[in-house]
Amino acid sequence: MAGSTLRDVARRAGVSIRTVSNVVNGSVPVSEELRTRVQAALDELDYRPNLVARNLRRGRSGMIALVVPELDVPYFAELAREVITATRAHGYVVMLDQTDGDGERERELLGRESRATMFDGLLLSPLTISAEELRSRTNRVPVVLLGEHIFNGSFHHVAIDNVAAAREATEHLLGLGRRRVAAIGDQPYSTGETAQLRTIGYRQALERAGLTVDEDLIVPTQRFHRHLGAQAMEHLLALPEPPDAVFCYNDLLAIGAMRAAARAGVRVPEDIAVVGVDGIQEGQYSSPSLTTVAPDKAQIARTAVGTLLAVIDGSAPPPTETKAPHQLLVRESTVGTGGAGS
Amino acid sequence: MAGSTLRDVARRAGVSIRTVSNVVNGSVPVSEELRTRVQAALDELDYRPNLVARNLRRGRSGMIALVVPELDVPYFAELAREVITATRAHGYVVMLDQTDGDGERERELLGRESRATMFDGLLLSPLTISAEELRSRTNRVPVVLLGEHIFNGSFHHVAIDNVAAAREATEHLLGLGRRRVAAIGDQPYSTGETAQLRTIGYRQALERAGLTVDEDLIVPTQRFHRHLGAQAMEHLLALPEPPDAVFCYNDLLAIGAMRAAARAGVRVPEDIAVVGVDGIQEGQYSSPSLTTVAPDKAQIARTAVGTLLAVIDGSAPPPTETKAPHQLLVRESTVGTGGAGS
DNA sequence: CTCAGCTATTGCATCGTTGCAAAAGGCGCA
DNA sequence: TGCGCCTTTTGCAACGATGCAATAGCTGAG
Known part of the structure; x- marks a missing residue:
């Protein structure tokens, strides 16, 4: 018993x-x-x-933890699946943990009484926590960062080229002849850098096309959720001179934005084209289906897991910045039903 | 170091x-x-x-595991969030694990070399594994089952009343005057019982309305994914006498079905009304927004966690079947834009 | 001045497993 | 018959922490 x-x-x-x-x-x-x-x-x-006893004796657990802000954000759920797949291939097991993007919880995870010590390593997708904090807190457990960049080069880090991704998305809209291209999702005051990088890419595209950036068309949002995308879109549609296209910093914002457009009787893509980032499944089945810049999640997962395991067994090179590939998937929200649908 | x-x-x-x-x-x-x-x-x-050492000595870890088939199925992701919230309130921590709905992995989780021994208890959402197997494998670790019913009463179990939920969804469609109501998602050969219960509810509703069940309108699917919902809908639309409404066994199937309808030029809800089950966020933002039977996920989580912790500290009553409440959320996919939108 | 009675501190055993090295047993060869 | 080698089996210590009970140190009462 x-x-x-x-x-x-x-x-x-x-x-x-x-x-x-x-x-x-x-x-x-x-x-x-x-x-x-x-x-x-x-x-x-x-x-x-008794695995607890075994782990104590052996000094390792064979488990790594994947820590994400929110599991019910589809991008993270889909990434988690890839991480699990990649990790199993190495005989390790992944446990997931959610911080809610709450700095307090992120700190708790890494702090004194940290659960982290039960794992051989951590894949961390930080949201609020800052660089120095991270460094001062994780000197024990091997860590690889996903997505959010941390400035000083003290961590291994895997992400897409956010500037290029944003630029390509915006250029796609410009290439369709749109001239008033808005952006939804800037986070000028956030500790995270992703949004800021995407804003840079957005500006680059406009500037290269010889257009001036209308600051009123850049709508910041606290987070990347559907309802905030809807709010932002409502705001844009209420402008005296509304945009004819929107680059959303992720797919959830885009889906919220499309919903707001539909409710306002504005047609996508005829009246306003929409593009997102993340390549989540939901965007394939929305009406209209969503054009998006899709990071190669499997590749991100493989690289991150491979790096983490190397850090764990001590064979790791010094901290590296790895850029994972991404790809523009053109769907109905920018080119209509005539496009490369589904 | x-x-x-x-x-x-x-x-x-x-x-x-x-x-x-x-x-x-x-x-x-x-x-x-x-x-x-x-x-x-x-x-x-x-x-x-060193938490491993501490846990060994104390004989408990303060962690429970939530095991779900697929994290990128929104229902599970949303449920996970509620479970995490409910668990934190008790000073415990949750780790998530994914089995992929693969019987092999489910067995592995519970088998000889089981990771389960590292946790104080398990919340299990089984997909493939059968009753006897479960019982023979989990005689060590406290377990509470979520969703799938297991026949013999040897486990605590929390779920909605699937028969009633399905009946109400179908009755809603009938109440709108629809007479050829199809069903997508039956799984007559599955070990899981959920789909079968929903079929029973669907039949009940038709019978109570004095309608005969047209077996051709019941479309089975292997799993509850968007693309299978789309396939099923295509099949239904190709029938000589297509339905004027569809009850989908979950929201993903419904979203796939709506997508297929849109692609075929069939209007929702004018030509065909659609209702799902799960109440996932995605359905709030789809176009049209999705009518759905929403389980009270927070309640499910609270009950399940409370029960599990009771089992852990030995204060648990004998295994109970708990029914959690559900609620029909009427949206555009059945009543159009005039309805209780958003 | 002694001793009971308290508090702060410590040593030892233990949780269940595995690494290490020694012990025990079997066999061939001289 | 005796020695050494090889294989199988075992005992002991350790991983890092905590429960328990005993010790050391102090105070106050008789």
């Missing part, structure tokens, strides 16, 4: 604890006779190794 | 290991003088308790 231990099994089989351990682990040769006797005892007592 | 232990701190502060432990835990009184001296040593060495 309370779970049998090696000792119980050993007593029952009339052998030493160590021999039972050898049978369980299979690493050391055990005579056929004892092996069967021990095996029988194992079965009868339904022995399960 | 390798992480300092109580021993290191004790040596440095010139006190016993036990005293350091007392300072760290704060449970036993320590004189002001020693306390400051130990605290200084703790800070200098940046001591972090």
Whole structure:
């Protein structure tokens, strides 16, 4: 009932604890006779190794944690799946943890009483926490950062080229002949840098096209959620001179924006074209389907996991910045039903 | 570097290991003088308790695991958020694990070398694994089941009343005057029972309305994903006498179905009304927005977590079947833009 | 001045497992 | 018959923390 231990099994089989351990682990040769006797005892007592004890002894757990702000943000859920796949390929196991983008929780995760010590390494997608904080807190556990960039080069980091991604998205809109291109999702005061990089890319595209940036068309949002995208779109549509296209900093904002447009009787893409970032499944099935810049999530996951495991086993190079590929997926929200749909 | 232990701190502060432990835990009184001296040593060495060792000694980890088939299915992601919230309220921590709905992985999770032993309890949302298997495998770790019903009453179980939910969804469609109501998502051969219960509710509604069930209008699907909903809808639209309404067994199927309808030029809800189950955020922002039967996820989470913790501390009643409330949210996909939108 | 009675501190054993090295048993060869 | 080698089996210590009970140190009462 309370779970049998090696000792119980050993007593029952009339052998030493160590021999039972050898049978369980299979690493050391055990005579056929004892092996069967021990095996029988194992079965009868339904022995399960106590992994906590094993991990303590071995000094590693075979588990890494993936820490994301919000699991119900589809991008993170989809990324999590890829991370799990990539990790399993190495014989490791992933546990997920959510911080809610709450700085307090992120700190708690890394602080004194940190759960982090139970894992061999962390894949961290930080939202609020800042660079120095991170560095001062994670000097024990191997860490690889996903997405958010941290300035000083003290961490391994995997992300897409946010400037290029934003630029390409905006250029796509310009290439369709749109001239008043808005942006939804800037976060000028956030500690995170992703939004700011996307704003840079957006500006680059406009400038290269010889257009001046209308600051009123850049709508900041606190976070990247659907309802904030809708709000931002309502704001834009109420302008004296509304835009004819919007670059949204992620797909959820875009979906909210499209919803607001629909409710206002504004047609997408005829009246206003919409493009997002993230390449989430939801965008494939929205009406209209969503044009998006899709990061290669599988590649991000593989790189991040590979790097983390290298850090864990000590074979890692010094901290690297890795850029993962991304790809513009053109769908109905910019080119209508005639386009490369689905 | 390798992480300092109580021993290191004790040596440095010139006190016993036990005293350091007392300072760290704060449970036993320590004189002001020693306390400051130990605290200084703790800070200098940046001591972090080894949670693995602590858990071994204490016999509990303060962590439970939530095991779901697929994290990128929005229902599970949203449920996970509620579970995390509910669990934190009790001072526990949740780790998420994904089985991919793969029976192999579910078994692995519960099998001999089970990770489960590292957690104080499991919230399990089984997909493939069957009743006897579950029982024979989890005799160690406290378990509460979510969603899928397991026949013999050997587990605590929390779910909505699937029959009633399906019946209400179907009745809603009938109440709008629809007479050829289809169903998407039956799984007559699955080990899981949820789909079968929903089919029962669907039939009940038709029968109570005095309609005969047209078996051709019940379209089974392997799983509950968007693309399968789209396929099923295409199939239905190709029938000689297509339906004027569809009850989809979850929101993803419904969203896929709506997408297929849009592509085929069939209007929702004018030509065909659509209702789903799950109440996921995505359905609020789709065009048209999706009518759905929404389980009270927060309530499910609270009940499940409360029950699990009771099982863990031994104060649990015998296994119970708990029905969580659900609610029909009427939106555009059944009543059009005139309805209780948003 | 002694002793009970309290508080602060400590040592030892223990949680369940595995690494290490020694012990025990079997066999061939001289 | 005796020695050494190889294989199987075992005992001990350790991973890092905490529960328990005993010790040391102090105060106040008789």
